[in-house]
Amino acid sequence: MRGSDTEVLDDPVSRSLRGHHAHLARRLGGAARYVPDVATFCAVSADPDAGEWADLARLLGPGELADLFSSPAVPPSDWEPVFLLDGRQMIWSGSAGDDLPGTEPGTDLVELGPDSVPEMLDLVARTRPGPFQPRTHELGTYLGVREHGTLVAMAGERLRPPGWTEISAVCTAPEARGRGHAARLVGALAARILARDERPFLHVAEANTAAIALYERLGFSTRTRVTFRGFRTP
Numbered sequence: 001m002r003g004s005d006t007e008v009l010d011d012p013v014s015r016s017l018r019g020h021h022a023h024l025a026r027r028l029g030g031a032a033r034y035v036p037d038v039a040t041f042c043a044v045s046a047d048p049d050a051g052e053w054a055d056l057a058r059l060l061g062p063g064e065l066a067d068l069f070s071s072p073a074v075p076p077s078d079w080e081p082v083f084l085l086d087g088r089q090m091i092w093s094g095s096a097g098d099d100l101p102g103t104e105p106g107t108d109l110v111e112l113g114p115d116s117v118p119e120m121l122d123l124v125a126r127t128r129p130g131p132f133q134p135r136t137h138e139l140g141t142y143l144g145v146r147e148h149g150t151l152v153a154m155a156g157e158r159l160r161p162p163g164w165t166e167i168s169a170v171c172t173a174p175e176a177r178g179r180g181h182a183a184r185l186v187g188a189l190a191a192r193i194l195a196r197d198e199r200p201f202l203h204v205a206e207a208n209t210a211a212i213a214l215y216e217r218l219g220f221s222t223r224t225r226v227t228f229r230g231f232r233t234p
C-alpha cells in the first residue's frame with residue numbers, strides 16, 4: 001500500500017495544494033492557498049521568512065482569514081490570532097476494508113454533487129462539523145443519506161497528501177443521530193479510498209469525544225495531536 005509514508009501527514013494542506021489539488025491552488029513564492037469557496041486553508045513552507053509571509057498576505061488580501069490548519073508556523077506579530085483549537089489527527093489502522101459498514105449491498109448512500117450544495121450547506125450550518133464552503137465538494141467525493149428525500153447525513157473527501165485521503169464534513173442532523181448514518185458514510189468513504197490503494201485519515205477536535213469514539217470503533221487510531229490556528233492578515 002502506497003500510503004505507508006506518514007511524514008506527508010505532518011503538512012497535509014501544503015502537500016495537497018502542491019499535488020492532487022494543484023488545480024484548486026493559488027500560489028505566490030512558497031505561499032499557497034485554496035481558491036476561495038473551496039477551502040479556507042493556506043500554507044507556507046516549513047521555515048517561512050518575512051518575504052513568504054508577505055506573499056501569503058498578498059495571496060489572501062488585507063484583513064482576511066489565514067487558516068493555517070495544523071501548521072505550527074508562527075506568523076509575524078501584526079497577524080491577529082483568530083482561533084486556536086486543540087485536535088487530533090487519526091489514521092485508519094485496520095487491516096482490510098471488507099467489513100466496514102456502508103459497503104454492504106443495498107446501502108442507501110447517494111453521491112452529492114453541485115445540485116446538492118444548498119442542502120449540504122444547510123446541514124453543515126445545523127451540525128457544525130468544521131469548515132465547509134459552496135465549492136468544498138470539488139475536493140473529492142461527497143456521500144449523503146436521505147430520509148424521505150431530505151439530506152440528513154453526509155461525509156466527504158478533503159485533503160489529499162500523496163497516498164492519503166482525508167475524510168471530512170462528517171455530520172448527521174440531530175433528529176437522525178444514533179442510526180449508524182455516520183458510521184456507514186465513513187465506512188463507505190474509507191472503502192473507496194482503500195480500493196484506490198490510499199489510506200484514510202481525518203482530523204477531529206479534541207473535545208469531540210463522541211466523534212473520536214465513533215472513529216476508533218471504525219478502525220482509526222490517533223497518530224498525533226494537532227492545534228488548528230487561524231490569524232487575520234494585517
Ligand SMILES: CC(C)(COP(=O)(O)OP(=O)(O)OC[C@H]1O[C@@H](n2cnc3c(N)ncnc32)[C@H](O)[C@@H]1OP(=O)(O)O)[C@@H](O)C(=O)NCCC(=O)NCCS
Binds near residue numbers: 174180214
Ligand atoms: C458525530 C456524528 C457525526 C455522529 O453521527 P451519527 O449518525 O449519530 O453516528 P452513528 O449513528 O453512526 O454512530 C454514533 C455512535 O454514537 C451514538 N450516538 C451518537 N449520537 C447520538 C445521539 N444523538 N443519540 C443517540 N446516540 C448517539 C450511537 O449510538 C453510536 O454509538 P454505537 O455505535 O456505539 O452504538 C454526529 O453526532 C454529528 O453530526 N455531530 C456534529 C458534527 C460533528 O461533530 N462531526 C464530526 C466532525 S470530526
